[in-house]
């Protein structure tokens with residue numbers, strides 16, 4: 631069953647900006663769902679609709695079976711207690727220690743002192759920052775600050791965690807650490823996570839499913855492996871290319887051509903597709919020599935996904951036959 635559901639949601643702001651238009655979206659309990667889009671696509675608006683900081687101008691947002699559009703401000707406060715949030719700029723209280731930052735939402739929720747201390751200690755261990763409990767945020771690295779942000783967001787046992795560009799302020803290595811922590815939050819604590827990002831690498835590393843937003847519309851969605859192997863829309867193809875780095879960009883291609891005068895083709899690679907036998911047959915049966923000149927293969931949702939660009943050398947009709955044989959196993963783009 632969907633834990634979060636958008637039914638024909640539109641959001642227009644005063645002044646005429648339409649931030650979202652006719653969005654249908656289902657996020658299942660227990661999944662990591664990424665929403666990717668360029669700046670201004672409507673990602674933050676979508677998040678703010680899930681925790682009801684904004685109300686839709688049309689359609690309905692349903693969280694855990696409750697239609698948020700029908701609720702009073704007081705009831706919305708209850709719903710928000712079940713939703714944790716992590717921010718790009720961490721949003722920690724600078725004059726409070728790590729421990730106090732994590733304890734803060736529990737104070738607001740009027741948890742007793744002993745209960746609070748037990749919960750905060752447990753969380754600081756979970757996120758791996760217990761030894762810094764009495765430091766102030768100013769003395770922490772970006773990655774450590776985000777661990778505190780995650781612990782704070784989890785304090786009151788939310789069902790849902792919203793991560794809005796949670797790793798955008800971090801370097802690549804720290805990004806990896808924080809994404810692995812978020813994955814543990816999902817698998818070990820069973821928290822449903824909605825990740826908002828403009829980086830496809832984040833989607834690849836952590837998400838089960840992905841939705842692509844373009845100019846306020848949800849243009850593509852599906853499980854991450856399918857979207858990576860078979861992107862339908864141009865915007866999605868470009869996002870996928872930024873994560874896989876598998877296809878030669880225009881300047882790469884010019885350099886490759888200068889060194890490799892044969893026919894260039896890009897063959898899609900997946901671990902359930904065998905291109906080796908087709909290449910061997912091309913070499914032995916058609917007398918075509920091949921060379922790997924570019925490529926990238928990455929793990930996406932537990933599967934190998936990417937492409938290889940090959941130079942095929944031999945008589946034209948033999949090369950044509952070799953390409954046809956390769957096409958029988960996997961999609962092939964003829965670069966000429």
Ligand SMILES: Nc1ncnc2c1ncn2[C@@H]1O[C@H](COP(=O)(O)OP(=O)(O)OP(=O)(O)O)[C@@H](O)[C@H]1O
Nearest residue numbers: 643647648649667668669670671672673674675676
């Ligand atoms: N409160 C507001 N009033 C008017 N327009 C708004 C408001 N909030 C957002 N918008 C507009 O709605 C559109 C979508 O904005 P939103 O912040 O949701 O996009 P985004 O994908 O999160 O972008 P970014 O990655 O830059 O934050 C933009 O054109 C933005 O200017």
